[in-house]
Amino acid sequence: MRQTLVAGNWKMNGSKAATESLCKAIIAGLNSSDTGIVVCVPYVYLSDAAKLTEGTPLDLGAQNVADQSSGAYTGEISASMLNEFNCKYAIVGHSERRTYYGDTNESVASRYSQAQQQGIVPILCVGETLEQRENDQTFSVIDEQLDAVLNAAGIESFAKAVVAYEPVWAIGTGRTASDEQAQEVHQYIRQKFAAKNQAIADQLQILYGGSVKPDNAKGLFAMPDIDGGLIGGASLDAEGFLKIYSASK
Numbered sequence: 001m002r003q004t005l006v007a008g009n010w011k012m013n014g015s016k017a018a019t020e021s022l023c024k025a026i027i028a029g030l031n032s033s034d035t036g037i038v039v040c041v042p043y044v045y046l047s048d049a050a051k052l053t054e055g056t057p058l059d060l061g062a063q064n065v066a067d068q069s070s071g072a073y074t075g076e077i078s079a080s081m082l083n084e085f086n087c088k089y090a091i092v093g094h095s096e097r098r099t100y101y102g103d104t105n106e107s108v109a110s111r112y113s114q115a116q117q118q119g120i121v122p123i124l125c126v127g128e129t130l131e132q133r134e135n136d137q138t139f140s141v142i143d144e145q146l147d148a149v150l151n152a153a154g155i156e157s158f159a160k161a162v163v164a165y166e167p168v169w170a171i172g173t174g175r176t177a178s179d180e181q182a183q184e185v186h187q188y189i190r191q192k193f194a195a196k197n198q199a200i201a202d203q204l205q206i207l208y209g210g211s212v213k214p215d216n217a218k219g220l221f222a223m224p225d226i227d228g229g230l231i232g233g234a235s236l237d238a239e240g241f242l243k244i245y246s247a248s249k
């Protein structure tokens with residue numbers, strides 16, 4: 001049985017005060033034995049969030065990581081820096097990074113490796129746009145996104161990675177993929193990995209992201225190849241986020 005994981009991606013939302021109140025409210029709703037729940041907060045709040053989550057069941061993650069280890073890369077944050085703040089996870093290749101900030105398949109692969117070199121678990125995001133889906137390119141886009149990382153880091157690296165399928169057309173639109181639409185792609189991804197290494201494929205956590213809410217989480221998470229979710233908007237509300245987490249158990 002694979003463990004489930006529910007990750008909140010706060011994106012560029014919140015404040016110092018909101019970080020404190022949201023972390024505290026989520027932690028208050030968890031039991032000490034709970035596992036598989038993480039918040040990915042803006043970089044500047046990692047220090048506060050690290051203190052708030054230390055010794056609690058709530059894990060911490062970043063929303064990105066540099067594709068280089070150090071040096072003259074103005075504005076970037078390295079994996080070793082993240083490591084100083086108890087970051088267990090780092091999202092890489094989110095579609096908003098790919099679309100607005102030019103992250104390429106190659107740079108995403110470098111970010112993925114940089115995270116792993118510091119013992120941080122990358123949450124590798126893949127997914128097609130609406131246009132690509134309508135042109136029957138969903139699987140070829142996902143192949144390209146995954147192959148760039150597989151070629152650079154190897155199949156074994158996925159023993160310590162998470163994949164998130166996030167169809168771009170479902171992100172922040174309120175238009176979620178149906179349970180079956182999501183499962184179809186998750187199954188495709190798992191079979192792709194299984195063709196290279198069955199054991200890695202069997203244990204790989206594949207999360208679904210895109211308008212996951214408390215009322216649709218249960219159906220999505222019940223699908224055989226969906227192992228949890230990467231939650232945007234709904235992770236900014238502690239009660240709703242905890243409900244989504246409960247749906248994963």
Ligand SMILES: O=C(CO)COP(=O)(O)O
Pocket residue numbers: 009094166170171172173174209210211212230231232233234
């Ligand atoms: O992009 C997402 C998580 O990374 C999904 O965002 P929403 O849940 O707001 O659609």
